[in-house]
Every structure is written in C-alpha cells, then in structure tokens.
Amino acid sequence: MSDRVTGHYRIVRWQEEDVRAFVPNSLPPQAPRLHLDDEAKTLVAQATAALEKLAIAGDMVPDANWFLYGFARKEALVSSQIEGTQATLQDVLALEAGATLSNPRQAREVCNYIKAIEYARDEIARPNGLPISRQLLCEAHRRLMPDEDNKQPGEIRRSQNWIGGTRPGNAHFVPPPPDELTEALSSLERYIHATDDLPALVRAGLAHVQFETIHPFLDGNGRIGRLLITLLVEHWGLLRGPLLYVSVPFKQQQAEYYARLDGVRLRGDWEGWIKFFLRCVTSAAQDAVAAAQRLFRLTSGDLAKITAAPDATVSAVRLMQLLPRHPVITPTSVRQLLGASKPTVTKAIDFLCRQSVLRQIGSARRNRSYVYSSYMEILSADAAPGR
Numbered sequence: 485m486s487d488r489v490t491g492h493y494r495i496v497r498w499q500e501e502d503v504r505a506f507v508p509n510s511l512p513p514q515a516p517r518l519h520l521d522d523e524a525k526t527l528v529a530q531a532t533a534a535l536e537k538l539a540i541a542g543d544m545v546p547d548a549n550w551f552l553y554g555f556a557r558k559e560a561l562v563s564s565q566i567e568g569t570q571a572t573l574q575d576v577l578a579l580e581a582g583a584t585l586s587n588p589r590q591a592r593e594v595c596n597y598i599k600a601i602e603y604a605r606d607e608i609a610r611p612n613g614l615p616i617s618r619q620l621l622c623e624a625h626r627r628l629m630p631d632e633d634n635k636q637p638g639e640i641r642r643s644q645n646w647i648g649g650t651r652p653g654n655a656h657f658v659p660p661p662p663d664e665l666t667e668a669l670s671s672l673e674r675y676i677h678a679t680d681d682l683p684a685l686v687r688a689g690l691a692h693v694q695f696e697t698i699h700p701f702l703d704g705n706g707r708i709g710r711l712l713i714t715l716l717v718e719h720w721g722l723l724r725g726p727l728l729y730v731s732v733p734f735k736q737q738q739a740e741y742y743a744r745l746d747g748v749r750l751r752g753d754w755e756g757w758i759k760f761f762l763r764c765v766t767s768a769a770q771d772a773v774a775a776a777q778r779l780f781r782l783t784s785g786d787l788a789k790i791t792a793a794p795d796a797t798v799s800a801v802r803l804m805q806l807l808p809r810h811p812v813i814t815p816t817s818v819r820q821l822l823g824a825s826k827p828t829v830t831k832a833i834d835f836l837c838r839q840s841v842l843r844q845i846g847s848a849r850r851n852r853s854y855v856y857s858s859y860m861e862i863l864s865a866d867a868a869p870g871r
C-alpha cells in the first residue's frame with residue numbers, strides 16, 4: 485500500500501470554528517501512479533469476464549427491456565437502502581402501478597431515483613443529449629429530489645457540508661469548501677473524457693471515489709455517485725445497457741465500502757479501493773447473470789403453463805406476457821395496459837391467481853393490487869430493507 489498524498493487540507497471558518505476541509509488532487513492518482521499488481525490484474529480480468537457474461541445474458545433475453553426494468557428498480561432501491569430507506573421493491577413497483585400505499589414517501593423517493601437513472605441514460609443515448617458531465621449529474625440530481633427545496637435539487641452546494649458528527653468541527657470527514665467545487669467537478673469531467681491507459685473499469689472506480697470525496701450536493705451524493713458508475717460502464721463500452729449495478733455488494737459490505745473511501749483520502753490507498761471495487765463488480769455481474777437466468781426460466785415456464793391451460797383466455801395470456809415488465813398490477817393498470825373492459829380484466833386476474841402466478845397484496849377489498857410473487861422473490865434477493 486502506498487502512502488501517496490491524494491489532496492490537501494484547507495482551513496475554513498465555520499461558525500466561530502476553524503475546520504480542515506479536504507480538497508482532492510485531480511485524477512489519475514500520481515506519485516506514485518496507480519500500481520496494478522498481479523492480484524489487481526487478475527481481479528480486472530475476472531470482473532471483465534463477468535461483465536462479458538452479463539452482456540451475453542442481456543442479449544439472450546428476447547426483450548431486454550423487462551430485464552433492465554427490474555434491475556434498474558432494484559438498484560434504485562438498494563442504493564437508497566444504503567442511504568437508509570425502509571421501502572421494499574414491492575412498495576416501489578406497487579406505487580408505479582398506481583396502487584395506494586399507507587406510507588408512500590420512501591417508495592416515492594426510490595421512484596424519483598428511477599426517473600433520475602432513466603433521464604441520465606436517455607440523455608447520453610440521445611444524439612444531442614448531454615454527455616456525462618457536471619450538468620448531467622446536476623439534472624439527474626434535480627430529478628432525484630424534486631420536492632426537497634432545502635436540499636437544493638439540481639444545484640451544486642453553496643455551503644460547507646460534512647460526513648459524521650454534528651458539525652464540521654467534530655465530523656468524520658469534511659469535503660471541499662464550496663468555492664472549490666466547480667474546478668473539482670470540471671477536472672473530474674475532463675478525466676472522464678480524456679484518454680488514459682488504465683482499464684475502463686478501474687477508471688470507473690476512481691471516478692466514483694473522486695465524486696464521493698468532492699461530495700458536491702447537499703444530499704444524494706451516494707446515489708448519484710453510484711449512478712455515475714453505471715453510466716461510465718455503459719459509456720466506455722463494457723456493457724451495451726445499464727446492467728451493472730454495484731449497490732448490492734456495497735450494501736452488503738457497507739462498513740468496508742466507507743472504510744475504503746476513507747483509505748483513499750487518508751492514506752492514498754487507491755489500490756486497496758480498486759481491488760475492493762473490482763470484487764464488487766464481479767459479484768454484482770455474476771448475481772445479475774444468475775438472476776436473469778432464473779427470471780427468464782420462470783417467465784418462460786409460466787407462460788407455457790398458462791398458454792396450455794384449457795380455461796386460459798386471450799387476455800390472461802397477454803397479461804402474463806406483460807408481467808415481467810409490470811410485476812405489480814392493479815385492475816386499473818391492467819385495463820390501461822390491455823385496453824380491455826373491467827369484466828375481461830377481472831377474469832384474467834382471477835385466472836392468474838388460480839394458477840398461483842399472481843397473489844393479492846394485503847386484504848383490501850377495493851383498490852386491490854397483485855404481485856407476480858415468484859418473480860418478485862427472485863428479483864428481491866438481497867434487497868430486503870434494514871441492516
């Protein structure tokens with residue numbers, strides 16, 4: 485492990501107190517340059533191979549959209565769980581289907597994160613859309629917390645923030661003062677668009693830490709910084725879709741995740757972070773492949789079973805085909821999706837309940853909602869709330 489210096493401290497005044505705010509050096513790591521030893525090289529090779537398998541799994545699914553749909557929602561949820569949300573995947577999907585939740589606030593926040601992910605992907609895919617940039621991340625942030633004016637949605641912070649503790653003076657970490665942010669983010673943006681002979685995955689790992697160290701927003705830095713990883717992996721051509729989501733391994737090893745971020749700042753240990761990050765990428769990619777295969781087997785098996793049932797209706801089969809993209813439904817959402825009458829929809833839902841594909845959520849007599857339960861079970865692996 486090298487003891488390189490990764491930035492400097494600037495003394496800033498915060499309410500009668502002098503505090504040390506950390507200003508990181510620009511990427512890439514210097515003096516010494518990042519050293520990828522044999523172990524790190526093996527980890528790069530393993531992570532790259534795992535991503536290739538994931539790309540193939542993504543191509544195998546007939547309509548990759550439903551696959552992306554579920555995974556993006558899971559990532560939004562788990563990334564928000566790192567932040568502390570108690571919402572479940574079922575809550576999030578139910579809210580999207582228009583179901584009534586007793587306490588929708590946290591699920592709504594996750595839905596906003598989904599909008600931020602979708603927005604950012606659309607922008608970078610659009611011919612004249614924004615590239616991966618400070619502006620893009622700000623716009624994503626605006627969509628993440630649209631109703632929280634006190635958190636300055638879409639804006640780089642104008643005040644000093646801190647991590648841990650009750651004020652900067654007793655904080656665990658004090659990010660750069662606000663007047664350093666424009667330059668720090670521009671420099672990160674330049675690094676992202678410059679050439680560098682480090683492997684792209686390694687560069688994505690460096691960019692994430694740099695973003696977290698800059699901590700440019702009043703809140704939401706973790707979520708936007710994890711979104712940045714997904715965007716970079718796609719941007720640098722490692723995957724053709726946003727299939728890699730690292731929040732599950734980060735959440736499972738949250739203490740190490742945070743300690744590794746500290747290690748970079750305090751000891752210049754970029755190498756230690758990179759190895760941790762690559763292991764997380766491999767694990768996330770392998771889990772995604774396994775989940776995609778299980779989901780694919782489940783949905784094709786269920787579709788075959790439903791189609792073969794003697795009392796199946798055309799609408800029931802059509803609904804079955806829609807479930808991977810809409811694993812939580814309400815009679816109203818199904819009416820809209822199928823453009824069918826109420827009795828037809830009721831019949832289709834009842835049929836899928838009898839076939840144990842759908843299960844009613846809760847015991848409401850009105851505004852009922854239903855879940856494709858075996859699907860939800862697979863997708864929700866490692867996404868239970870609470871720590």
Ligand SMILES: Nc1ncnc2c1ncn2[C@@H]1O[C@H](COP(=O)(O)OP(=O)(O)O)[C@@H](O)[C@H]1O
Pocket residue numbers: 566567647656657696697701702703704705706707708709742745746
């Ligand atoms: N010691 C640390 N050094 C740098 N970044 C950290 C540290 N501890 C946590 N973080 C990052 O800060 C994030 C939390 O910041 P916050 O702005 O509240 O984001 P969010 O609201 O999305 O969780 C964590 O998810 C992590 O990525």
Ligand SMILES: [Mg+2]
Pocket residue numbers: 567703704705
């Ligand atoms: Mg937060």
